Amino acid sequence: ETGVTQTPRHLVMGMTNKKSLKCEQHLGHNAMYWYKQSAKKPLELMFVYSLEERVENNSVPSRFSPECPNSSHLFLHLHTLQPEDSALYLCASSQEARGTEAFFGQGTRLTVV
Amino acid sequence: EDQVTQSPEALRLQEGESSSLNCSYTVSGLRGLFWYRQDPGKGPEFLFTLYSAGEEKEKERLKATLTKKESFLHITAPKPEDSATYLCAVQERSGGGADGLTFGKGTHLIIQP
Numbered sequence: 446e447t448g449v450t451q452t453p454r455h456l457v458m459g460m461t462n463k464k465s466l467k468c469e470q471h472l473g474h475n476a477m478y479w480y481k482q483s484a485k486k487p488l489e490l491m492f493v494y495s496l497e498e499r500v501e502n503n504s505v506p507s508r509f510s511p512e513c514p515n516s517s518h519l520f521l522h523l524h525t526l527q528p529e530d531s532a533l534y535l536c537a538s539s540q541e542a543r544g545t546e547a548f549f550g551q552g553t554r555l556t557v558v
Numbered sequence: 559e560d561q562v563t564q565s566p567e568a569l570r571l572q573e574g575e576s577s578s579l580n581c582s583y584t585v586s587g588l589r590g591l592f593w594y595r596q597d598p599g600k601g602p603e604f605l606f607t608l609y610s611a612g613e614e615k616e617k618e619r620l621k622a623t624l625t626k627k628e629s630f631l632h633i634t635a636p637k638p639e640d641s642a643t644y645l646c647a648v649q650e651r652s653g654g655g656a657d658g659l660t661f662g663k664g665t666h667l668i669i670q671p
Contacts, residue, residue, distance in 0.1 A: 449601075478658050487562070488602075488645070490658035501658065535601050544589045544609075544649060547659060549601035 448472065451536050451550035458526065459558055466521040466553045468536030476542035477519040479511060482533040482552070494519060495542040526557045561585055564646050564662035571669050574635050579665045581646030582628040591629050592659060593622050594645040602645055605631075636669045643667070 449470045458464050470477060479491040493501035494513040508530075510522040519536055533554050537547040565580045583591065590609050594602035606615040608624040615622045619640065621632040631644055643666045647659035 451601075480658070485663070487663050488647075488659075488661040490660070493658050503658075537601075546590075546592055546604050546607045548604055549594075551601045552599075554599075 449536055449538055449548055449550035451534075451553050453553060454551065455554045455556075457556045457558060458523070460526060460528070462526075463522070463524040465523065466534055466536075466555075468519040468521075468550055470517055470519075470536075470538040470548075472538055472540075472548060474538035474540050474548075475516060476539045476547075477513060477516075478537040478539075478547060479509075479519065479521050480535040480537060480549075482535055488535065491521075493542060500542060523555075526555075528557050531555055531557045561650075561660050562646055562648055562662035564644075564665050566665060567663065568666040569668070571633075571636055571667070573637060573669055573671050576632070576634045576636070578633070579631040579644055579667070580628060581631070581662055583646075583648045584627075585648055585650040585660075587651035589649040589651045591624055592647045592649070593629070593631055594647065596643045596645055596664070605644075633667070636667075638669045638671050641667055641669045 452467045476495045478493050481489045490503050491505045492511045497513050508525050512520040533552045535552045536550045539545045539547040563582045593605040596602045606622040611626045613624050619634050623630045643664040645664045647661040
């Protein structure tokens with residue numbers, strides 16, 4: 446398996462649920478990212494990890510909690526979400542955190558009901 | 559103020575009708591400019607990276623160019639399979655740490671047979 450793999454592809458959750466999104470990259474990259482894509486809005490950077498250390502947290506609400514246990518895996522833990530959090534959540538990786546192109550997974554389509 | 563502005567928002571062309579998509583950016587120092595293609599329900603697919611004014615990159619019917627203020631994605635003799643949303647993103651030079659990409663809203667391109 447190659448590239449960036451995200452699971453699940455689709456997720457419906459209630460506002461009181463706790464769920465996690467998973468991302469795995471098979472490219473040997475050192476940086477991983479979470480982005481949010483909402484309708485009619487540009488992709489928004491949420492978190493950046495470089496060599497397993499979080500180096501950027503783009504003013505994301507605490508109901509989103511990232512975890513990077515190693516350079517190949519990235520999680521986004523979700524709890525007490527709001528309907529406006531419904532969006533496509535994209536994971537990406539790049540060789541380095543600066544100046545190199547990022548490769549994206551297929552995304553998780555999240556619906557909060 | 560948006561750092562990355564793409565125009566037009568949508569473009570409909572006949573097969574074989576060449577055109578250009580625009581991406582203008584306002585950052586204090588550009589580390590890199592990136593073009594992606596995104597099909598509905600999928601993650602963005604990397605196309606090109608441009609680093610300095612005057613640089614050009616080509617891939618099949620696509621050619622990307624860069625000036626100090628904007629980038630163009632030229633599409634020559636497009637085919638229906640070129641229909642997609644084309645995204646432009648920039649990475650800004652900063653004093654330290656890692657930076658993710660800042661995206662424009664994209665140009666939705668439709669190529670009619």
